[in-house]
Amino acid sequence: GDSVTQMEGPVTLSEEAFLTINCTYTATGYPSLFWYVQYPGEGLQLLLKATKADDKGSNKGFEATYRKETTSFHLEKGSVQVSDSAVYFCALSGMSSASKIIFGSGTRLSIRP
Amino acid sequence: KAGVTQTPRYLIKTRGQQVTLSCSPISGHRSVSWYQQTPGQGLQFLFEYFSETQRNKGNFPGRFSGRQFSNSRSEMNVSTLELGDSALYLCASSMPRDRGRQETQYFGPGTRLLVL
Numbered sequence: 272g273d274s275v276t277q278m279e280g281p282v283t284l285s286e287e288a289f290l291t292i293n294c295t296y297t298a299t300g301y302p303s304l305f306w307y308v309q310y311p312g313e314g315l316q317l318l319l320k321a322t323k324a325d326d327k328g329s330n331k332g333f334e335a336t337y338r339k340e341t342t343s344f345h346l347e348k349g350s351v352q353v354s355d356s357a358v359y360f361c362a363l364s365g366m367s368s369a370s371k372i373i374f375g376s377g378t379r380l381s382i383r384p
Numbered sequence: 385k386a387g388v389t390q391t392p393r394y395l396i397k398t399r400g401q402q403v404t405l406s407c408s409p410i411s412g413h414r415s416v417s418w419y420q421q422t423p424g425q426g427l428q429f430l431f432e433y434f435s436e437t438q439r440n441k442g443n444f445p446g447r448f449s450g451r452q453f454s455n456s457r458s459e460m461n462v463s464t465l466e467l468g469d470s471a472l473y474l475c476a477s478s479m480p481r482d483r484g485r486q487e488t489q490y491f492g493p494g495t496r497l498l499v500l
Contacts, residue, residue: 307491
């Protein structure tokens with residue numbers, strides 16, 4: 272079945288460092304790919320998405336490119352801030368069941384001032 | 385436009401009791417999905433409702449059920465609560481697209497349930 276694998280955390284960086292969180296997926300056909308973020312004590316917020324190969328999703332300085340050839344959707348940010356500290360989830364919505372999102376296990380990110 | 389709202393935000397129950405959680409979707413959204421989040425199992429899909437009908441279901445026992453009303457609001461019920469049901473329950477709404485195209489789901493803040 273469909274699945275998402277993302278790098279385990281926690282990830283700790285200094286402010287203004289470059290961020291990469293790796294995400295790979297297994298799915299039939301052409302799923303939509305998402306990154307969600309969860310701040311402490313809150314629900315999930317959609318950070319960015321991409322719906323077809325080579326699409327680049329971007330928001331708040333974060334970017335991720337849908338790579339069909341490597342089945343990847345890595346999250347990147349050039350300069351992180353303390354306010355980016357949160358848990359990040361990579362996710363997919365497959366062709367077979369568009370209403371069901373498959374999530375990765377989440378990566379906790381902590382940014383030091 | 386108001387986001388997805390969930391009530392209550394926090395709940396404490398004891399084993400054997402039942403609980404009902406409520407979710408109001410974004411205005412105009414007709415699909416509501418429910419997820420359970422626990423530290424051990426992560427985020428798991430419970431079920432999805434569209435036009436008052438369950439359209440998709442995850443791998444949860446029959447103690448977990450739901451329904452959707454004509455105004456798209458949804459409720460989730462868990463009967464005979466177990467300690468392992470302690471979790472954050474998240475509701476998400478979406479506006480269904482054409483058949484075969486994926487939907488973007490928008491999540492509420494969740495209801496945190498503690499079973500003692």
